[in-house]
Amino acid sequence: MSLKNAKILAIDDDPDVLVAVKMLLRPEVREIVTEKNPERIQSLLAQTQFDLILLDMNYKSSLNTGNEGIFWLRKIREINKSVAVIMITAYGDIDLAVRSVKEGATDFVLKPWRNEKLLVSIEEALEKSALENPISNKNKKSPAPTIINSLLGKSEAMQDIFYKIEKIAPTDANILILGENGTGKGEVAKLIHQKSMRAGKPFVHADLGSLTESLFESELFGHKKGAFTDAREDRAGRFESANKGTLFLDEIGNISLPQQAKLLTVLQNREVTRLGTNAPIAIDIRLISATNAPIKEMSAQNQYRKDLIYRLNTIEITLPPLRSRGDDVVLLAEYFTKTYAQQYHKNLGEIDEKAKDKLRKYAFPGNIRELQHAIERAVIMSDEQVLTARDLDLSSSIENPIAISNEPNTLRIDEMEKSTILKAIERHEGNITKAARELGLTRTALYRRLGKYDI
Numbered sequence: 001m002s003l004k005n006a007k008i009l010a011i012d013d014d015p016d017v018l019v020a021v022k023m024l025l026r027p028e029v030r031e032i033v034t035e036k037n038p039e040r041i042q043s044l045l046a047q048t049q050f051d052l053i054l055l056d057m058n059y060k061s062s063l064n065t066g067n068e069g070i071f072w073l074r075k076i077r078e079i080n081k082s083v084a085v086i087m088i089t090a091y092g093d094i095d096l097a098v099r100s101v102k103e104g105a106t107d108f109v110l111k112p113w114r115n116e117k118l119l120v121s122i123e124e125a126l127e128k129s130a131l132e133n134p135i136s137n138k139n140k141k142s143p144a145p146t147i148i149n150s151l152l153g154k155s156e157a158m159q160d161i162f163y164k165i166e167k168i169a170p171t172d173a174n175i176l177i178l179g180e181n182g183t184g185k186g187e188v189a190k191l192i193h194q195k196s197m198r199a200g201k202p203f204v205h206a207d208l209g210s211l212t213e214s215l216f217e218s219e220l221f222g223h224k225k226g227a228f229t230d231a232r233e234d235r236a237g238r239f240e241s242a243n244k245g246t247l248f249l250d251e252i253g254n255i256s257l258p259q260q261a262k263l264l265t266v267l268q269n270r271e272v273t274r275l276g277t278n279a280p281i282a283i284d285i286r287l288i289s290a291t292n293a294p295i296k297e298m299s300a301q302n303q304y305r306k307d308l309i310y311r312l313n314t315i316e317i318t319l320p321p322l323r324s325r326g327d328d329v330v331l332l333a334e335y336f337t338k339t340y341a342q343q344y345h346k347n348l349g350e351i352d353e354k355a356k357d358k359l360r361k362y363a364f365p366g367n368i369r370e371l372q373h374a375i376e377r378a379v380i381m382s383d384e385q386v387l388t389a390r391d392l393d394l395s396s397s398i399e400n401p402i403a404i405s406n407e408p409n410t411l412r413i414d415e416m417e418k419s420t421i422l423k424a425i426e427r428h429e430g431n432i433t434k435a436a437r438e439l440g441l442t443r444t445a446l447y448r449r450l451g452k453y454d455i
């Protein structure tokens with residue numbers, strides 16, 4: 001696809017940026033459409049077959065973390081898997097930008113950009129997308145598997161999960177997914193949606209862990225222009241955006257008691273009221289929630305509302321940690337090796353036996369996400385055709401005391417966690433803030449663990 005023939009859509013809530021893009025691209029491309037409201041993406045994509053989308057990562061009325069951009073990227077990918085997407089970020093936040101590429105963006109550019117550089121990025125993205133999608137049938141959903149859409153697992157534990165998913169997906173029941181960090185809760189939520197009767201409708205992800213107290217209501221329930229200082233226009237919340245589809249509430253264990261009460265009211269009444277209005281709007285959503293927090297124990301200590309848990313967990317799925325999934329670790333490692341070898345243009349295809357043993361013996365506290373990053377690093381570092389144990393830098397390098405012990409896993413992990421916490425508190429002479437920082441936990445999370453271990 002040449003630049004001259006390309007139809008391009010630019011989405012940014014800054015009108016100056018849109019004017020600049022329009023002036024730059026109008027003489028260069030077949031069509032340039034600009035839009036400041038990302039909520040219109042769905043209808044714009046339904047009207048026109050765009051070849052490339054320039055998508056801003058930050059929207060002023062929302063969080064300044066770029067999550068919005070990734071949210072809209074996912075939305076675009078749900079509708080059209082092959083259109084090239086270039087993310088635009090003003091914050092030079094490489095991590096987020098890299099994440100967006102992993103989530104399916106073709107490339108990213110930093111604001112302010114140099115015009116020639118932007119044109120080159122657009123041309124390259126169009127070429128790449130033409131190579132990856134030789135049959136230009138962009139309305140047809142591509143069946144090509146990606147990391148995002150494929151859930152792998154041969155272990156008995158995962159076969160049980162797949163069976164459960166097949167059974168529950170077509171029902172409209174609320175689902176609560178439990179499991180440690182990185183076990184695939186988000187992936188399972190997407191799969192349930194894809195296999196449900198709401199598959200053609202929106203799948204809306206809300207990360208409650210990243211919402212501040214003040215943003216919680218406006219993000220979830222929406223607001224009217226002028227409802228608060230930054231509310232510059234009417235805006236639908238995640239509940240409304242998910243109407244007729246699925247709403248995925250991630251990190252549900254991280255919300256305060258007042259927030260739990262607000263959420264419960266919406267779920268009970270099946271209607272939301274945007275901030276600054278008093279007109280309730282009926283909502284029709286399927287709710288999937290996820291957490292790695294022990295919410296039942298929290299409810300026993302009155303930190304979590306039991307009535308909310310009842311609403312959330314009509315059906316519960318608990319994802320097993322990677323260390324109890326047998327040889328899935330090797331299966332996944334092989335899959336990630338091939339995927340990253342392709343991505344980084346390496347001639348790598350296999351993992352040798354010693355490396356496989358190393359993977360089997362390591363506990364993977366960060367589960368699949370940790371494995372994925374370890375393999376990505378190894379692939380980048382390796383110049384050979386086979387991945388060896390030396391290439392694998394497993395972060396904490398504890399050669400899995402769990403896997404080689406006969407004691408139950410949870411007991412050993414609890415002991416290790418308790419002793420790590422005690423040592424950190426001792427080192428900081430009882431200063432919880434400093435200990436929490438060293439442990440990479442929030443103060444609340446550390447207090448929760450102190451309660452759990454009776455410290």
Ligand SMILES: Nc1ncnc2c1ncn2[C@@H]1O[C@H](COP(=O)(O)OP(=O)(O)OP(=O)(O)O)[C@@H](O)[C@H]1O
Pocket residue numbers: 147148150151152153179180181182183184185186187188250290292332368369372
């Ligand atoms: N069965 C699987 N097969 C292939 N990839 C997987 C599988 N499960 C998870 N992944 C990958 O592992 C990473 C972590 O998965 P995901 O984000 O769904 O975990 P999570 O449990 O929601 O994590 P967190 O609790 O931190 O939000 C993702 O990159 C995902 O694509």
